[in-house]
Amino acid sequence: MLYALKIATRYLTASKAQTALLVLGVAVGVFIFIFMSALIGGLAEFILSRTVGDISHVTITAEDSDPAVLIRPDGQVLAVTERGHARTATLADAATFIPLIETVPGVITVSPQITGAGFLTRGAQVAQVSVSGLEPGRESAILDLDGYTTQGSARLGSGLIVLGETLADDLSLRLGQTLRLQSSGGVSTVLTLSGIYNTGNGMIDASSTYVSLSTARTLFALPQGVTRIEIKLGDLNAADATALRIRALTGLDAVPWTDGAEQLMEALNAQAQTGYFLKSFALITIVIGVASALLLSTYRRRPEIGIMRAMGAGRGFVIFVFVTQGALIGLMGGLSGAALGYLALLPFPSRDAFEVGTLPMDITQGSYGLAITLTVIGAILASILPARAAARVDPVTAIGQ
Amino acid sequence: MTALLEVSDLVKTFGTGEAETRVLRGLSLTLEKGEMAALLGPSGSGKSTLLTILGTLMKPTSGHYTMLGQDLVAADDRALTEFRNCHIGFVFQFHNLLPDFTALENVVFPTAVRMGRETPAALQRGRELLTRMGLEARIDFPSANLSGGQKQRVAVARALMNQPELVLADEPTGNLDRASATQVMDLIAEINRDEGTTFLISTHDEKIAGLCRRKIVVGDGVVTG
Numbered sequence: 067m068l069y070a071l072k073i074a075t076r077y078l079t080a081s082k083a084q085t086a087l088l089v090l091g092v093a094v095g096v097f098i099f100i101f102m103s104a105l106i107g108g109l110a111e112f113i114l115s116r117t118v119g120d121i122s123h124v125t126i127t128a129e130d131s132d133p134a135v136l137i138r139p140d141g142q143v144l145a146v147t148e149r150g151h152a153r154t155a156t157l158a159d160a161a162t163f164i165p166l167i168e169t170v171p172g173v174i175t176v177s178p179q180i181t182g183a184g185f186l187t188r189g190a191q192v193a194q195v196s197v198s199g200l201e202p203g204r205e206s207a208i209l210d211l212d213g214y215t216t217q218g219s220a221r222l223g224s225g226l227i228v229l230g231e232t233l234a235d236d237l238s239l240r241l242g243q244t245l246r247l248q249s250s251g252g253v254s255t256v257l258t259l260s261g262i263y264n265t266g267n268g269m270i271d272a273s274s275t276y277v278s279l280s281t282a283r284t285l286f287a288l289p290q291g292v293t294r295i296e297i298k299l300g301d302l303n304a305a306d307a308t309a310l311r312i313r314a315l316t317g318l319d320a321v322p323w324t325d326g327a328e329q330l331m332e333a334l335n336a337q338a339q340t341g342y343f344l345k346s347f348a349l350i351t352i353v354i355g356v357a358s359a360l361l362l363s364t365y366r367r368r369p370e371i372g373i374m375r376a377m378g379a380g381r382g383f384v385i386f387v388f389v390t391q392g393a394l395i396g397l398m399g400g401l402s403g404a405a406l407g408y409l410a411l412l413p414f415p416s417r418d419a420f421e422v423g424t425l426p427m428d429i430t431q432g433s434y435g436l437a438i439t440l441t442v443i444g445a446i447l448a449s450i451l452p453a454r455a456a457a458r459v460d461p462v463t464a465i466g467q
Numbered sequence: 468m469t470a471l472l473e474v475s476d477l478v479k480t481f482g483t484g485e486a487e488t489r490v491l492r493g494l495s496l497t498l499e500k501g502e503m504a505a506l507l508g509p510s511g512s513g514k515s516t517l518l519t520i521l522g523t524l525m526k527p528t529s530g531h532y533t534m535l536g537q538d539l540v541a542a543d544d545r546a547l548t549e550f551r552n553c554h555i556g557f558v559f560q561f562h563n564l565l566p567d568f569t570a571l572e573n574v575v576f577p578t579a580v581r582m583g584r585e586t587p588a589a590l591q592r593g594r595e596l597l598t599r600m601g602l603e604a605r606i607d608f609p610s611a612n613l614s615g616g617q618k619q620r621v622a623v624a625r626a627l628m629n630q631p632e633l634v635l636a637d638e639p640t641g642n643l644d645r646a647s648a649t650q651v652m653d654l655i656a657e658i659n660r661d662e663g664t665t666f667l668i669s670t671h672d673e674k675i676a677g678l679c680r681r682k683i684v685v686g687d688g689v690v691t692g
Contacts, residue, residue: 068584080567373563376524377625378552379580380545462524465563 067386074390077363088359089399095352096403096441097410099345100432104411106341107431110334114302117330118323120209120265122177122296124309126318128157158291163316170315172299172308177207178292180282186229186275187246188237195233195275197249199282208296211263211276217241218261222278228261230271247275249285257281352399352441353448356392360452364388364459371456372464381457388456392449393442400438407432471500471632471665472521477530479516490516491527492688498667500632503659505676506669508685514669517685518635521667522555523547535632552581556626556664560638562618564610564625570597570617571606574624581629589628596624600654616647623654627664636668640675652678 078085157163160178167176180199185192202222206212211220211228218241220228227247229239239245239259248254257277265271283289297320299308305322312320324331364371371384414427479491490513498504508514519525520532523539532539535554539547556577564573571593578589597606600620605613610621619639626634636655640648656678659666667683670676684692 069579069582072585076567369563370565373565374576374580375548376522376551376557376563377577377580378548378629380548383580462519465559 067383067390070383070386071390073387074394077367077387078391078394081363084359085395088355088395089402091355092352092395092399092441092445093403093406095348095355096400096437097406098348099437099440100404100407100434101410101427102341102344102348103433103437104407104414104427104429104431105425106337107433108414108426108428110337111428111431112426113330113334118302118327120267121323122208123299123302123305123323124297124312124320125323126157126163126295126297126312126316126320128291128293129319156288156291156293157295157318160292160295163318164295166315167295167297167312170308170311172301172304173297174300175204175207175298177201177204177296177298178279179294179296180279180286180288180292181294182282182286183250184275184285185248186233186237187248188239188243191237193233193237193273195229195247195273197247197282197285198274198276199279199285200276201279205276208298209265209270211261214263214265215261216264218259220261220263220276222276222281223260224278224280225255225257226260226278226281227257228263228276229259230274231262231264232268232272233275234259234262236272247277247285251285251287253285253287255281255285349440349444352396353444355448356395356445357448357451359395360388360392360449361455363391364452364456367456368459368464371459372461375459375461376465384457384459385450385453388453389446389449392445392453395449396442396445397438399445400441403441404432404434404438407437408434469500471498471502472532472534473497474521474532475530477517477520477532478528479513479520479525480528490688491520491530493530494685494689496683496690498633498665500665501659501663502681503656503666503679504668504681504683505679506667506683506685507671507676508691510671512685513688514685515637518637518667518669521633522557522635523551552577553629554632556629556631556634558619558622558626558634558636558639560641562615562622562642564618564621566609566611568610569607570602570610570613570621573610573621574628576625577628593624593628596627597621600624601650614647616643616650619643619647619651620654623651623658627658627662630662631664633665633667636666638669638671640670640672648672648675 164176164178167173178201182197184195184197186195200222205220205222216231222228227245237245241259241262243259244256245259246254246256277285299305305324309320309322312318374384408429411427411429411432414429415424416429475495477491477494478489480487480489482488494513494517506514506517520527526540530540537550539550542550565576571590574596575585575589575593579585582589594606597603600623602617602620605617610618613621639655640651643651652675655666655668658664668675668679676682683690
């Protein structure tokens with residue numbers, strides 16, 4: 067139907083100002099669509115990076131063994147071993163699994179840890195803290211300790227401890243001072259404060275301490291294995307699938323960060339839904355705009371449609387002419403709007419460099435292809451009503467106008 | 468000569484009930500191939516309605532209409548559109564060209580719409596027709612920029628584009644000055660004589676009617692002479 071395309075193009079170029087306004091209207095709708103996609107997507111990225119960027123995306127913790135029951139053949143229970151409160155479950159074979167987990171696609175870093183609770187004592191002052199034993203050299207694998215360190219160094223070693231600014235203030239600690247850390251199992255050791263960090267998270271800054279893995283082994287009396295493996299992924303959203311894969315690969319209980327983050331997920335979903343609504347409204351505006359403009363065009367060109375019908379143009383041909391006009395308007399408006407949207411998003415900082423005080427726009431999440439495709443489809447759908455109206459024009463009445 | 472078309476007992480009414488108007492009241496007519504006939508009659512006699520029905524743009528309320536052996540009353544819209552495109556040409560009083568297209572594009576429209584594109588052969592024939600109409604210097608002019616007489620000659624060329632057996636002309640010179648009217652009628656007579664195309668020309672002008680070999684007079688919805 068090259069000829070119908072030619073006529074459609076001629077009709078659009080014959081009324082340049084009207085067509086330009088129509089394309090501009092569509093482009094503005096597409097621009098809003100792209101802007102909203104980039105804003106909603108960027109905002110979600112921003113929120114996720116701020117909330118779960120510094121936590122483990124998939125976590126493997128040792129499972130406590132079930133209470134053991136010794137039963138006689140006649141069914142009488144002879145002995146029961148209850149779950150101990152002070153004992154810590156361990157991943158004894160962590161060393162075997164870690165290289166395996168590191169090969170899973172999407173895994174960036176794996177951090178074996180020994181974690182537990184303890185008391186920090188400095189003179190007469192005592193604070194309850196959580197203790198994480200990390201592998202030296204992998205201090206920033208999960209929480210960016212290096213980046214958050216404000217005093218000293220995040221580098222962990224034998225006899226060293228790193229803790230948060232709030233905790234240091236509470237205990238009036240300065241770099242290089244010694245303090246005593248006693249684990250929940252009753253083992254205590256004297257450590258030197260080698261680094262102070264400030265994550266901005268009050269809970270972490272006030273109660274989390276970091277020691278080397280070997281120090282943690284001593285504190286928690288674990289000669290081998292670890293209590294926890296934390297895994298960081300390239301794509302936060304792949305946590306569920308990656309956790310499943312690790313579970314299948316190792317048989318360990320890998321838990322994605324989304325477990326227990328229902329409220330955050332709900333908030334993000336609500337935000338995404340809002341975005342869908344706004345984008346839908348933009349599309350509806352485009353459809354109404356194209357439909358009304360083409361209806362006006364149909365009315366204005368009634369005599370010409372009548373002439374074409376009299377000269378042997380079928381109803382299908384007339385429909386094709388008007389639907390093609392709709393598609394062309396959608397395509398031109400879609401491309402212009404996408405280009406405008408891209409240019410408007412260029413000045414915003416990239417997703418990796420969001421700054422406080424600026425909109426967290428993500429230029430990569432503009433949904434340009436989707437915006438153009440939906441606009442063309444929308445414009446085609448919008449043109450069907452005018453096209454059908456045009457095809458129903460009675461040539462005798464139209465020519466007589 | 469053999470019959471090109473035959474209509475019999477043609478009735479056409481508009482409206483219903485008390486508002487019903489019977490425009491054609493059992494009209495019968497035969498046109499032979501190669502005829503050049505004038506359709507005469509006072510306003511409201513049914514001339515335009517008859518031309519519209521013969522052009523397959525409207526169906527009669529009742530009666531029979533066959534052309535080239537095809538029953539055009541029973542045919543559906545798609546078949547009528549194809550038939551009209553291949554066998555019938557129109558010349559309207561107000562030329563009715565497509566204003567956003569050039570003279571040549573207007574002329575080749577009936578062929579292009581059937582072929583789906585403007586073929587080189589169609590463009591060649593279009594140029595030849597416009598040259599024959601004395602418009603070789605206006606071939607690529609936008610039709611909106613042509614004079615009234617030039618537009619009407621483009622309309623005649625367009626009507627002839629698909630080499631139709633029948634050309635229906637409704638007051639083709641009614642909107643032209645005397646010189647242009649004569650020029651258009653001379654062309655129509657020449658084509659009728661050279662190519663044997665049948666013309667049925669509705670007119671009030673006795674001079675125009677005088678150029679036709681046959682005069683069909685319509686009065687009160689029937690052929691009266």
